[in-house]
Amino acid sequence: MKKHNFYAGPSILPEYTIKKTAEAILDFAGTGLSVMEVSHRSKEFVAVMDEATALVKELLQVPETHEVLFLQGGASTQFFTVPFNLLKTKAAYLNTGTWSNKAIKEAKLFGEIVEVASSKDTTYNYIPKGYVVPEDVDYFHYTTNNTIYGTQIHHDPEVSVPLIADMSSDIFSRPIDVSKYDLIYAGAQKNLAPAGVTLVIVRKEALGKVDRPIPTMIDYRTHIEKGSMFNTPPCVPVFAALQTLRWLKENGGIEAIAKVNQEKAAIIYDELDRNKCFEPVVKDPADRSLMNITFVMTKAYKEKEAEFFELATSKNCVGIKGHRSIGGFRASTYNAMPKESIQVLVDAMKEFEQKQA
Amino acid sequence: MKKHNFYAGPSILPEYTIKKTAEAILDFAGTGLSVMEVSHRSKEFVAVMDEATALVKELLQVPETHEVLFLQGGASTQFFTVPFNLLKTKAAYLNTGTWSNKAIKEAKLFGEIVEVASSKDTTYNYIPKGYVVPEDVDYFHYTTNNTIYGTQIHHDPEVSVPLIADMSSDIFSRPIDVSKYDLIYAGAQKNLAPAGVTLVIVRKEALGKVDRPIPTMIDYRTHIEKGSMFNTPPCVPVFAALQTLRWLKENGGIEAIAKVNQEKAAIIYDELDRNKCFEPVVKDPADRSLMNITFVMTKAYKEKEAEFFELATSKNCVGIKGHRSIGGFRASTYNAMPKESIQVLVDAMKEFEQKQA
Known part of the structure; x- marks a missing residue:
């Protein structure tokens, strides 16, 4: 797996x-x-x-x-x-x-x-x-x-x-x-x-x-x-x-990887901005990292953090716990991270939201 | 090989x-x-x-x-x-x-x-x-x-x-x-x-x-x-x-490896003390390293350093060149070095001596 x-x-x-x-x-x-x-x-x-x-x-x-x-x-x-x-x-x-x-x-x-x-x-x-x-x-x-x-x-x-x-x-x-x-x-x-x-x-x-x-x-x-x-x-x-x-x-050097990194981060940030269960820690898009995407549960779902962690883990996502100083989650999306892995995480967010409905 | x-x-x-x-x-x-x-x-x-x-x-x-x-x-x-x-x-x-x-x-x-x-x-x-x-x-x-x-x-x-x-x-x-x-x-x-x-x-x-x-x-x-x-x-x-x-x-810890290291070093030092083509750099046995054995050609064979190097290399010995500050040869015989490798080097020394006869 x-x-x-x-x-x-x-x-x-x-x-x-x-x-x-x-x-x-x-x-x-x-x-x-x-x-x-x-x-x-x-x-x-x-x-x-x-x-x-x-x-x-x-x-x-x-x-x-x-x-x-x-x-x-x-x-x-x-x-x-x-x-x-x-x-x-x-x-x-x-x-x-x-x-x-x-x-x-x-x-x-x-x-x-x-x-x-x-x-x-x-x-x-x-x-x-x-x-x-x-x-x-x-x-x-x-x-x-x-x-x-x-x-x-x-x-x-x-x-x-x-x-x-x-x-x-x-x-x-x-x-x-x-x-x-x-x-x-x-x-x-x-x-x-x-x-x-x-x-x-x-x-x-x-x-x-x-x-x-x-x-x-x-x-x-x-x-x-x-x-x-x-x-x-x-x-x-x-x-x-x-x-x-x-x-x-x-793979095309810095310019090429920069473009991919933007696309990858956008997939997660777009979902965070849309999904009613999650929100990004960093509000101003201009300040958002393309490498480390921090997010938390929205107010209504605060108590369900462990539940989402379990779901994401069941999809083989590793290392998504946020740093202890801010809690929540962190998805690090460095150069080597394939879009496929990002899609798995985003799909887990969608699935989690659907389960709440 | x-x-x-x-x-x-x-x-x-x-x-x-x-x-x-x-x-x-x-x-x-x-x-x-x-x-x-x-x-x-x-x-x-x-x-x-x-x-x-x-x-x-x-x-x-x-x-x-x-x-x-x-x-x-x-x-x-x-x-x-x-x-x-x-x-x-x-x-x-x-x-x-x-x-x-x-x-x-x-x-x-x-x-x-x-x-x-x-x-x-x-x-x-x-x-x-x-x-x-x-x-x-x-x-x-x-x-x-x-x-x-x-x-x-x-x-x-x-x-x-x-x-x-x-x-x-x-x-x-x-x-x-x-x-x-x-x-x-x-x-x-x-x-x-x-x-x-x-x-x-x-x-x-x-x-x-x-x-x-x-x-x-x-x-x-x-x-x-x-x-x-x-x-x-x-x-x-x-x-x-x-x-x-x-x-x-x-493998028995420090006491056991120390015994093996003494045996391994002795195989080379004994040969260096015996072989007429080589001599150890360190004369006093009490000061000799069991980890890095430095040696040079004896006076009569000084010009034949490259020849021995070639012979040892042909036997798959790697890294035997002495440090540039003292020249000659150095056989490093750390813990992981098997006796078999040491024997190959010593056999090359013997073969070299026989060729000179």
């Missing part, structure tokens, strides 16, 4: 990635050895790292001014690594939820932090607008997609200071203009790879401007100089990332 | 680990989903982390005073994380090679470092003895096994200050007394798992004694409190680690 994987992360990956990784666990690149037990300095693994780096550059149209890195530690490690490398005295942060808050907390160890706006007043169910980013900050940091609350910022903000974004949960899902950013980071476990590798794209000339000494492993220049091979990289996650990047290119 | 995997790291893993991981990449714990795409908060993955932690405690007889953590970033990340958490003013380090040097370099950012001894004078081909560790240091740090040079410290040192060890390349290969250490760390990619996870064993009461603010992700207390699940762990490497731990337990 096919499972429909709505987990928020680690989350669904393309069947291609799963198949190729399983094969390489048994025999990697014809070496007769597992990808888990081959030196990262072998020509076979160096080729993996090189192609993965090149494909990120190609798919996201990364300009020559920027470098692509595969690191470890997740976005949580970037929360302190970014200010360690880039915060001189003052930085601005937009607070759109849990991940923004965590980034702000770490940055405060390194300088003054201006929180330009926050949607905390209504449990982060919208994206603040009309905020002003001070011109005297070292950078402006924001989170593009809020996995927990289901909001997303769909366009690169226009600011006059260096721009930094945590794109963990929507990178590769829509076009971005990398040239506008000094640094982009993303834990891989949504649209790229299994957990254990973190993508960083950084403008070279932004580095080397802080006075504090930086430990070698969290100095981005270390990894630029060594092509993400200063120390042993997480070889299996990087190998899997390469497969996903190949799959994405094969 | 079976390959004989002598890579220094990432390196040979048990066939059991490879088989079980390949299976879980396709279907993890009967979920119908890949271990790459299942939430780390799912009950199935929480069970993996719990069992892996428990097995480390059981196999290494970790006392109640200590916690076991699975982190990211490799030993290179521990080089600065250790002093960040534990160095108040002064620490002592033993310099036995490249990895010790890297640890010393990072520690110098946090306090005064006393290098108690060094074997740099002869390219680290022995373990310094008779050194004195000052009594006023916060800790004494050493590297148990030197992957590049082929030396190993086979017994826990007796010191009166807190003890810290980088055991990346020999953990789980021999008995250790964890109670003697404040902290042990090990990149997993030798005797445990594919690259991408780092084992840390830390004495709880050693923490919280430095004044500097510590970023959340590199504060060991964060990960103790959250059972290595503060952020998304590297699920596939942790899953593979669990399989290796199960395999190790099934």
Whole structure:
């Protein structure tokens, strides 16, 4: 029985990635050895790292001014690594939820932090607008997609200071203009790879401007100089990332997947707007995430949450429980999620509504 | 054709680990989903982390005073994380090679470092003895096994200050007394798992004694409190680690594998001491590594290195080139290496010698 994987992360990956990784666990690149037990300095693994780096550059149209890195530690490690490398005295942060808050907390160890706006007043169910980013900050940091609350910022903000974004949960899902950013980071476990590798794209000339000494492993220049091979990289996650990047290119790249993602999200949001038993958590369509669709039962059906959960589970939908901080449900619809799975969930919503009649 | 995997790291893993991981990449714990795409908060993955932690405690007889953590970033990340958490003013380090040097370099950012001894004078081909560790240091740090040079410290040192060890390349290969250490760390990619996870064993009461603010992700207390699940762990490497731990337990645990490791290393060292074409890099048997056996051609055969390399390669030996800093050859003989592979290499040495006659 096919499972429909709505987990928020680690989350669904393309069947291609799963198949190729399983094969390489048994025999990697014809070496007769597992990808888990081959030196990262072998020509076979160096080729993996090189192609993965090149494909990120190609798919996201990364300009020559920027470098692509595969690191470890997740976005949580970037929360302190970014200010360690880039915060001189003052930085601005937009607070759109849990991940923004965590980034702000770490940055405060390194300088003054201006929180330009926050949607905390209504449990982060919208994206603040009309905020002003001070011109005297070292950078402006924001989170593009809020996995927990289901909001997303769909366009690169226009600011006059260096721009930094945590794109963990929507990178590769829509076009971005990398040239506008000094640094982009993303834990891989949504649209790229299994957990254990973190993508960083950084403008070279932004580095080397802080006075504090930086430990070698969290100095981005270390990894630029060594092509993400200063120390042993997480070889299996990087190998899997390469497969996903190949799959994405094969399927038309970012523009093509962005169109599919819009169509997929529309199927669920349209149903949420129509169905009398459910409502979306995020009211303003402009703020709705195309990756993590949060919804709750309408007032009349509040007591029937467990009943719908059971119905959806019986249809093989996995991972639809909402984050404990907002409850309800969450359908994560990353790049690899097929329309077929989305239709199964929407059909379950319709069936549930009919049962109530 | 079976390959004989002598890579220094990432390196040979048990066939059991490879088989079980390949299976879980396709279907993890009967979920119908890949271990790459299942939430780390799912009950199935929480069970993996719990069992892996428990097995480390059981196999290494970790006392109640200590916690076991699975982190990211490799030993290179521990080089600065250790002093960040534990160095108040002064620490002592033993310099036995490249990895010790890297640890010393990072520690110098946090306090005064006393290098108690060094074997740099002869390219680290022995373990310094008779050194004195000052009594006023916060800790004494050493590297148990030197992957590049082929030396190993086979017994826990007796010191009166807190003890810290980088055991990346020999953990789980021999008995250790964890109670003697404040902290042990090990990149997993030798005797445990594919690259991408780092084992840390830390004495709880050693923490919280430095004044500097510590970023959340590199504060060991964060990960103790959250059972290595503060952020998304590297699920596939942790899953593979669990399989290796199960395999190790099934095969008699540390005492049993230590005996096998001694026998395996003896087969090669005996041949190196006998064969007129080869000699071991490390002269003192007490200092010789049982994990990484470094050797070179004897004087009369110096020009024939490529010839032996070709012969060994024709016998399907992979990864025997010595590190560029000392040249020659290196046979890494980690826990998972079967005697059969070692015999193939030794037979190649004998065949090479006969050809010269």
